[in-house]
Amino acid sequence: MALNININTGSSVPIYKQITEQIRLGVATGRLAVGDQLPSVRALAESLAINPNTVARAYNDLAHEGLLETQPGRGVFISAKRQVLSREESRRRLEPLINTLISEGMALNFSAEELQAAFAKQLRQWQNEKGNHHE
Amino acid sequence: MALNININTGSSVPIYKQITEQIRLGVATGRLAVGDQLPSVRALAESLAINPNTVARAYNDLAHEGLLETQPGRGVFISAKRQVLSREESRRRLEPLINTLISEGMALNFSAEELQAAFAKQLRQWQNEKGNHHE
Amino acid sequence: MALNININTGSSVPIYKQITEQIRLGVATGRLAVGDQLPSVRALAESLAINPNTVARAYNDLAHEGLLETQPGRGVFISAKRQVLSREESRRRLEPLINTLISEGMALNFSAEELQAAFAKQLRQWQNEKGNHHE
Amino acid sequence: MALNININTGSSVPIYKQITEQIRLGVATGRLAVGDQLPSVRALAESLAINPNTVARAYNDLAHEGLLETQPGRGVFISAKRQVLSREESRRRLEPLINTLISEGMALNFSAEELQAAFAKQLRQWQNEKGNHHE
DNA sequence: GTGGTCTAGACCACG
DNA sequence: GTGGTCTAGACCACC
Structure with missing residues (x-):
């Protein structure tokens, strides 16, 4: 499936x-696999109407x-995904966010309750998106 | 308790x-209470060595x-909390965060589950902290 | 129609x-519409001979x-109108005015009667003006 | 009746x-008459807890x-009130306000309706204040 | 002493 | 080209 950038x-x-x-996330969620080709600079720029x-x-x-x-x-291709950060380092980076x-x-x-609810809701939306790509 | 800005x-x-x-954080945790005076513009600028x-x-x-x-x-003082933004605008600003x-x-x-858990955990810590400042 | 700032x-x-x-006025009267581009910071500064x-x-x-x-x-653009402030905050700001x-x-x-009459009269003029720009 | 400044x-x-x-207004509304004595600088400063x-x-x-x-x-006294502005000049000054x-x-x-209503309401409050002073 | 406004000019990020 | 940030330093209003 082609990557759809918004x-x-x-x-x-x-x-x-x-x-x-979005590309980083596409890789993280499995939507983009190693070896997949991305649109050329020119093509993507044109389709998004940007510079x-x-x-x-x-x-x-x-x-x-x-x-x-x-x-x-x-062309441009996804290369091997590397896990560079240790689990612990990842947690350290997550906390301030x-x-x-x-x-x-x-x-x-x-x-606190409202924040929790808003966060959960947004998370569900992300998961739905991811789910759709796997269909 | 004086606020220490870094x-x-x-x-x-x-x-x-x-x-x-950092000031928002101080207010959210209760370290800064309504009516508290903040350092003057010049004083803080000098202590931080900025303009x-x-x-x-x-x-x-x-x-x-x-x-x-x-x-x-x-001088500058912490003001009584009030709802300045409309709920809609607040939500609009929360979403990208x-x-x-x-x-x-x-x-x-x-x-997603890990994020949810980490968020919930951090929220609980905040509430404990805030409780301590209200003693 | 270009906005002329004095x-x-x-x-x-x-x-x-x-x-x-003056920009608020332009928006209120309809002279500036949603999506209109304003002069750039530098351009306006130069034309007004200010910093x-x-x-x-x-x-x-x-x-x-x-x-x-x-x-x-x-650049800078007129954005779609939305309720940024809570109604309460809006009223709080209107009162001193x-x-x-x-x-x-x-x-x-x-x-008091004269003030009321003068205010009502001016309001009517505004509405006529606004109507003209919506043609 | 003594002037009550807030x-x-x-x-x-x-x-x-x-x-x-407030003093200007006290004179305009008749609450303060020509010859009335005002509190001394020191007395008023003390009662208002200001410099x-x-x-x-x-x-x-x-x-x-x-x-x-x-x-x-x-001491300090109200002196004769003078009508310095012509009616026309007054109107010219009122309009931009x-x-x-x-x-x-x-x-x-x-x-427009909300503005009209808010203005009328505020005006009534002012009149009530004035009325009270004449009691 | 306090904060508010303005200028002049620099550097950076973005498109 | 655009706006965003920061500095340095000035002048003013207010208390």
Whole structure:
């Protein structure tokens, strides 16, 4: 199944990050497998109606991470996924992300229960998306 | 209890956001109570070795959120909590925060269940902390 | 129709407020419609012969109010209208505006009835104006 | 009846202006008559728990306007009220005040009807206050 | 002393 | 090209 990238130009998240994030996630969720081919810089830029430089930057970032490879003349491919972080290191990185969400959520006047519910709801939506790709 | 703000000038997170974040956190945990006076713009700027304008911007943002009040000539104070944003707007702002956590969490190879559990655990810690400050 | 902003540097009203005020007015009267692009920070600063930071601050304030959106690298646009503040907060902010009008009006020796009449008259003019822009 | 001045230190309106405004209004509404004595700078400062300099500045402003006179050694008194502005000039000054209220009110998402109602309601409150003083 | 406003000019991220 | 952030330093209003 081809990767379907969605861009929100109104968001404060930079476009190139939206792209890298979605590809990274596609790999993490199994939607993109090792060896899969991605659209060319030009093709993706055109289909998203954005600047080719922006796509190039996203691909470039991912190539530096080793998540994909550009084979000149052939195209762009997902390369082997490597588990670089230890479980413990992953937890260490996760914690501040959670704390940020909690403190900002509380500043927005949400109770712990509301935050919990909103988080669970959003998680379910993500899982549904993932489920659909496996059909 | 005095608030101790720490700044990391090397971080990609803007300084003024590091400040707002830590003050929000102080309020959320109960370390900062309604009516508490914060250090003056100049004093905080000096102790952090940053420009007063940067502190002023942080205070300004929080004042707009209704978290604190600036009284020209007198100082800066934690204000009584009130619902400044509409619920709809609050939800609109909460959503991207949650999505960031989920997508980064998944990029870290955590399952939905693990994320949910980690979030719930962290929330419980916050509530305990807050309880302690209310003694 | 292009928005024509006029600045009075001699006024005691801060420049950034003169700007926000005129843009708010443009939106309220319908002269500025959703999706319209505003002049860039630098362009407006140059045409008004003021510092770009001052324009940026005005735009920033309006963005926080939800009246416009800044898209880094692309420009500044009028955003779809939405209820950003809670009704309670909106009323809280409206009240001092009304009180100022009343006390200044009374200082000008107008009776309550005269003020009421003048206000109603002005309101009608606004509605006519707005109607014209919607044609 | 003695003048009862109320100060709101949390307001964005400077304290000295709150004082001048209330005295000006007391005269306009007849609550303060020509020849009435005002509390001394020191006495008023103490009763309001504010800085004497602030009271002095307020009295000073009003003395410059000719609304009150300080008679050294005797006290501060309301002096003759003079109608300085022509009716037409008053109207010219009133109009922009009304327009500001309307455009800001609309930016706060209030309809013309809501603005009209809020204005009428606030006006009634002012009249009740005035009425009470005449009892 | 306090915060508010403005300028001038720099550097960065983004498209 | 766009806006975002930060610094340095000035002047003002207020207390």
